[in-house]
Every structure is written in structure tokens, then in C-alpha cells.
Amino acid sequence: MVAEDDADQAELVRRYLEHEGHEVTLAHDGRSALDLLRGRRPDLLVLDVMMPRVDGLDVCRVIRAEPRLAHLPVLMLTARSSEDDLLLGLDLGADDYMTKPFSPRELMARVRSLLRRSDRGPDAAADREARNAVLRAGPVTVDRVRHEVWAYGRVIRCTPGEFRLLDMLVEHAGQVLSRTQILERLHGSDPFITLRTVDVHVMNLRRKIKDVRPGPQDVSPLVTVYGVGYKLTDTPHDQQAHPYG
């Protein structure tokens, strides 16, 4: 299904999809998209963000809340440039996204990728990707498509290890993760690595986040839980003043 209010654009996408043998349903606004979804149960949804009546973000939210639709693959189309910052501050709830203008060829590639993923079922390799493209927790946003991290609306340059760590923390936002759990994910359960390594990564991330933080606030969203591990702040209540800033 393609949900897109611009008729020409919708038609373009439809032709490409049908050319690859897919059966396509069009919806021209958010409400009708949702209505149609419940009846047709498509294999995939291409969803424009800017739409009349109900916008793409809300459509996505509804989809994720409904058990029967929750794992429908969603490829979201977003406007470029101006709203970049806005959009990246949000948790899209989509499995993948592309910014307009996009190349139809790439769109098709991503569609194939998403369909392959949902087809494979319980493939061990699949679950790593079969998650939201953009996750958010408090002031931190992780974009798995661009492999970018945002904090307080600004981009942060992360090393691969830092990215994996933050990605894990955002995915389990609010939950405490032990150093062991974290290290397990950072490496493949290599028993010859000190747990203290995690602390160093956390420290480096805290510094990078602090460097883009606007106010002189003395709190970090990356919270230490003494004797247990670390967690990423989900809600404001568990922010604690950090002794070192």
C-alpha cells in the first residue's frame, strides 16, 4: 500500500511497484490509509509523512499500537532539508525511511529489503534489522538508517563502539543494563575484556553529549546506577546530578 497525498508521486511509486509484480493499493490521506489497512492487510506500507487529515507520524503510531498491524513493515517518506532537524528529533516508528526527493531505484531496493526481512521469519540475522529505523529516548535520538546520533537537536560524531552502546541503551530506554550485558553486545561475548571498558565508553559519550548540550545543566541522560550498571533516561524523574558534570 502506498499512502501519499500527491497524486503524481503516488502514481509514480505505484507503477514502479507494479512493474516488480506487486499489487498496489493507493491511499491519499492518513485516515483512508488506516481504514484500508485494516481491510486489506498489505505486506508493506510506503507512507508519506506530510498528509492531510492524519499525518504519517500518527498513522505510524496507530499501526504500532494495533496488534494486528504492529509488525507491518513501514517505509516512510520525509521531506528534505528544512524539517531535517524536526524529524530527526522524533521517533518515527518506521522500519526504514527515505528523504524526498528520492531515486525510484533506491526506493525499490529498500522495498525489496524490507519484504525479504519480513519473509525470512525467525532468521537470526533478521532481528537486528527488524526494528525501528529511528529511536528516541529523552534528548537522544539514534538513526539507524543514516547511522547518526542526535542529542539536543544536534548531531554527534560517534565511533562504532559508541554507536552500538548508545543504540542498545536507547532500545532499552529507562532500563538498567549491566556492564556484562553491554559488553556482550559490544563484542561477541569475549571473556578477555575488562568490564571497565564500558565505563570508558560511557564517559566518552557523556562528554560528547555534554558538548552539544545547550544550557549549563549538570545532568546527563546517561545515568549511572551504582552497583548495577547504566541506563538512558527515559523520563525526567531519574535524572541525577552527576558528580563530575
Place this chain on the structure above:
Amino acid sequence: MVAEDDADQAELVRRYLEHEGHEVTLAHDGRSALDLLRGRRPDLLVLDVMMPRVDGLDVCRVIRAEPRLAHLPVLMLTARSSEDDLLLGLDLGADDYMTKPFSPRELMARVRSLLRRSDRGPDAAADREARNAVLRAGPVTVDRVRHEVWAYGRVIRCTPGEFRLLDMLVEHAGQVLSRTQILERLHGSDPFITLRTVDVHVMNLRRKIKDVRPGPQDVSPLVTVYGVGYKLTDTPHDQQAHPYG
């Protein structure tokens, strides 16, 4: 057993479980889950909260109330948006929970962990009783996943020892626990520690709880039982005026 109304999701979980050699029974709503449970007596239940007929919370409540099922490990699946229910409802009775969408790999890890726990012989039943993720007793709530303690609706910063103590008291809410029992859990049966240590911890907890208590009430939910030990108030009637406030 997997209780999940969304057929696709249920099928996904089933495949993962069977891939690890488990025998799986599916239930598509709360009522049939309960019926099947009584017959099959499974080793573990993966339970979706949002289900038709009888929802997950009620299923959990029934399970915990029935002696033959009370010790069944329950892993609950909740929608991300309904975190409020988790924090407010709070008498889940589940042993662990995950928020949707979740990674199948992590689901498997938690299943293994729960099974390992319940495998430790049938005599360990007492020790593993009600190892819930979120526990509540009177005004006190302990969240083992987030590692957070709430009192009177507000968060309390606890040290590791205080957390273990409160966790134990909440788990056995209403029951008196001797200093010896408490110390046993705080440490691993270290015979060179004074019993009086427990008093200090209790005192510190009482103060922290008092600091967030709204009214000027002179009672603490953490009650001293003279000559025996301590207990956490389950019902209002055994609240006693505390001499020191």
C-alpha cells in the same frame, strides 16, 4: 505457552522457541490461555497484555492466585505506549516484561534466563516465588527492570543495599522478616556482620520514604515488630505510629 492474539506475532515467537527445542502451545486470547494452562502445565508463559476476552493483566492475576499455577514463570509483553499502565497498575505479577517492539534474540535470552531460574530443582520453589518485575506493597513500588523505587508516587534514590532490602520486604509484603533472614539476602551469609546493620538500613530507608511522604502523617510503611524483625505494610491496619516520626 505463548498467549498472543496476533497470529503472526505468535507464530514468530513460536518458531524461535521451537528452534531452541521447546514444545509450544499457542493461545489467542486470555480465556483460552487460562483453560489451556490448567491442562498442560507448561514451564513458562509468554503473555501479551493486550488481548481480547481476558487481558494479560487479569490472566496474570488469576495465575498468581491459583496455587497450582502460582510459580509459573511469566514473561509479559507490553506496548511501548502503555508504560503508564505498568507504573500505575503495578500488580502485574509477571516475572519479567518486555516492551514491544522487541528483538526476538533478546526475548530468547530472557526466556532462557527464566527457565534457568525455575530449573533449579523443585525445592527452590520457595526462593523463586514471585520474582516479579514490578512489585507493590502499600505506597511502595519496586521496579526490578528499571531498578527504581517509588514511594507515594515519587522516586526514591536507593543504594544497592537499600534496594535489595526493600525488594525483599516488598516481595514478602505483610510478612515479618527476621534480621537474620534479611542479612542473609543482603550478603551471601557472611557470619562476621552485625545484625544491627539491618537497623541502620531500615532507618535510612524510613528517612528517604518520609522525605517524599506528602502529609505530616506519623506512620511509616516500614514497621518494626518488636523482638522479631521488620515488615512492610501490606494493609493499612498494621501501620503503627512511629516514635521518631
Place this chain on the structure above:
DNA sequence: CCAGCATTGTCAGGTGATTGTCAGGAACTC
């Protein structure tokens, strides 16, 4: 009701444990 003992509340300080921080060197990428 009172005395007297047992039990519990409270405080502050010393000590061990946990975490923050730094810089150097090995391993890796390009």
C-alpha cells in the same frame, strides 16, 4: 505505676568498594 533490662533508633567516622578519568600502546582501517 515503676524500676530494670532488652530491644531498637540514631549518629558519625573509618574503610573498602565502585566509578570517573586519564594517557599510553596495540590493533585496525584507509
Place this chain on the structure above:
DNA sequence: GAGTTCCTGACAATCACCTGACAATGCTGG
């Protein structure tokens, strides 16, 4: 080979916890 990334070990900062002493309270027998 230049530049990263990452681990490690050491030290500093911070924290948690036990202890011992004393004050306050509870209980028991008269």
C-alpha cells in the same frame, strides 16, 4: 604510514556500608 578506535592499567573521586557508642523506647515483673 597517518589517523582512528579501542582496550588497559593506574590513580583519583566518590560512594556505600559496617561498626560502635549512646539515646530512646518497649516489655516484664513487681
